[in-house]
Amino acid sequence: MKRTLIKGATVLTMTDETPFTGDLLLDGEHIAAIRPNIDADADEVIWAEGMIAMPGLINAHQHTPMSLLRGFSDDLKLMDWLDRKMLPAEARMTPEDIYWGAKLSMAEMIRSGTTAFADMYIHMNEVASAVEETGMRASLTRGLVFVAEDGGRRMKEAVELIDRWNGKADGRITTMLGPHSPYTCQPGPFREVIELALQRDIPIHTHLAETKEEVVRIREKYGQTPTEYLYHLGLFEQTHALLAHSVHLNRRDIRLLQGMRGGVSHNPVSNLKLGCGIAPVPDLIDQGITVGLGTDGAGSATTVDMFATIRAATWLQKLDYGDPTRLPAWQALRMATLESARLLKLDAETGTLEAGKKADLILIDIRKPHLQPVHTIQSLLAYGADGSDVDTTIVNGRILMRGRQLLTINEEELYRQVSRRAKRITDGL
Numbered sequence: 001m002k003r004t005l006i007k008g009a010t011v012l013t014m015t016d017e018t019p020f021t022g023d024l025l026l027d028g029e030h031i032a033a034i035r036p037n038i039d040a041d042a043d044e045v046i047w048a049e050g051m052i053a054m055p056g057l058i059n060a061h062q063h064t065p066m067s068l069l070r071g072f073s074d075d076l077k078l079m080d081w082l083d084r085k086m087l088p089a090e091a092r093m094t095p096e097d098i099y100w101g102a103k104l105s106m107a108e109m110i111r112s113g114t115t116a117f118a119d120m121y122i123h124m125n126e127v128a129s130a131v132e133e134t135g136m137r138a139s140l141t142r143g144l145v146f147v148a149e150d151g152g153r154r155m156k157e158a159v160e161l162i163d164r165w166n167g168k169a170d171g172r173i174t175t176m177l178g179p180h181s182p183y184t185c186q187p188g189p190f191r192e193v194i195e196l197a198l199q200r201d202i203p204i205h206t207h208l209a210e211t212k213e214e215v216v217r218i219r220e221k222y223g224q225t226p227t228e229y230l231y232h233l234g235l236f237e238q239t240h241a242l243l244a245h246s247v248h249l250n251r252r253d254i255r256l257l258q259g260m261r262g263g264v265s266h267n268p269v270s271n272l273k274l275g276c277g278i279a280p281v282p283d284l285i286d287q288g289i290t291v292g293l294g295t296d297g298a299g300s301a302t303t304v305d306m307f308a309t310i311r312a313a314t315w316l317q318k319l320d321y322g323d324p325t326r327l328p329a330w331q332a333l334r335m336a337t338l339e340s341a342r343l344l345k346l347d348a349e350t351g352t353l354e355a356g357k358k359a360d361l362i363l364i365d366i367r368k369p370h371l372q373p374v375h376t377i378q379s380l381l382a383y384g385a386d387g388s389d390v391d392t393t394i395v396n397g398r399i400l401m402r403g404r405q406l407l408t409i410n411e412e413e414l415y416r417q418v419s420r421r422a423k424r425i426t427d428g429l
């Protein structure tokens with residue numbers, strides 16, 4: 001097994017707020033040791049003076065292939081954007097398109113310090129192949145909508161994905177079941193998905209209360225809020241549920257989530273850009289609900305740089321409450337690491353730097369004018385750093401980027417493929 005020694009980094013383990021100068025020894029997939037000074041034989045030594053070592057960021061809500069639709073139809077209302085632009089473009093995507101779109105997102109994520117993500121889309125076999133090749137860690141979900149006749153085919157694909165990929169790629173791939181949202185899944189099929197999730201002990205990934213329009217629609221149809229709708233289906237009783245957005249929740253809704261397994265992926269950049277509203281993040285956290293961070297797909301968010309998401313998350317709450325003490329830097333960084341890991345059920349393996357956990361970590365080069373001098377590392381990271389400051393990205397002990405060079409993706413070929421495919425998919429739409 002390969003041993004990598006990282007020397008002289010400023011280590012922020014994310015277990016506590018105090019960084020220290022020290023070394024990390026990676027043995028195969030795992031972190032073997034972290035302490036001020038390690039003398040050990042290693043196959044590779046990385047000199048990391050002037051770098052921060054921290055856990056890789058975890059993006060709790062993605063639609064990776066939607067990077068092909070980045071910038072294609074911005075400045076529209078969510079339902080128009082989805083119905084008139086995204087879904088017709090999506091219908092034209094071949095499995096090969098999905099593979100290249102997913103890979104484009106993965107290139108962007110590795111380059112901006114993300115090591116793991118939760119993904120929901122179609123043709124997920126191809127996304128899984130891309131994960132296998134790029135070396136990232138991912139929780140994959142076939143998104144399920146039950147608006148047309150062929151819900152059964154979608155369910156079949158969802159189950160095939162689980163059977164084929166759960167635990168594969170050296171354990172880097174896990175899977176979830178993905179009823180898309182209250183407005184695309186009726187009670188009958190939604191309940192079936194929950195039953196299946198319970199039988200197979202698979203988590204659920206869904207969208208909840210993203211827009212006011214959704215709240216109105218669900219109230220008209222079922223006389224309930226979207227959260228009540230999911231509650232009455234039994235989603236929060238036993239399943240581990242990853243709820244994307246959760247912007248429009250009232251006090252009662254938040255109480256219904258109390259004690260749930262899983263939690264909420266807050267996606268501030270997507271919410272801001274689509275004008276959806278501000279999720280009640282402090283209220284959720286006060287009620288003990290896990291809140292992690294995600295970007296949503298690049299089709300809505302444009303960028304999947306988690307540093308932009310961290311910044312947006314803190315800014316939104318400060319502005320909403322008119323109070324700069326809200327959602328401090330440290331808390332936002334925890335949301336992007338350990339809390340997101342909890343949502344993906346990966347907190348035993350990743351989310352902090354600790355001996356015995358998987359070696360998923362990043363090195364951030366702070367020898368830059370915008371990251372000097374160093375008073376408080378968490379402030380620099382949350383308010384000043386960008387994805388492009390990440391120098392090295394390591395997942396499962398394997399180096400995926402070093403000195404900003406991607407080691408598992410051929411970028412030239414990637415750009416050739418995606419520009420050609422993106423043109424074909426959106427032509428005339």
Ligand SMILES: N[C@@H](CCSC[C@H]1O[C@@H](n2cnc3c(=O)[nH]cnc32)[C@H](O)[C@@H]1O)C(=O)O
Pocket residue numbers: 063082086087090120121122142143144145154180207210270296297300
């Ligand atoms: N439409 C697919 C299944 C859903 S996959 C996940 C879906 O989420 C959609 N999506 C992406 N971003 C958002 C969002 O912000 N809100 C709601 N849906 C979204 C995306 O276009 C995709 O259709 C089918 O025909 O089987």
Ligand SMILES: [Zn+2]
Pocket residue numbers: 061062063207244296297
């Ligand atoms: Zn989404």
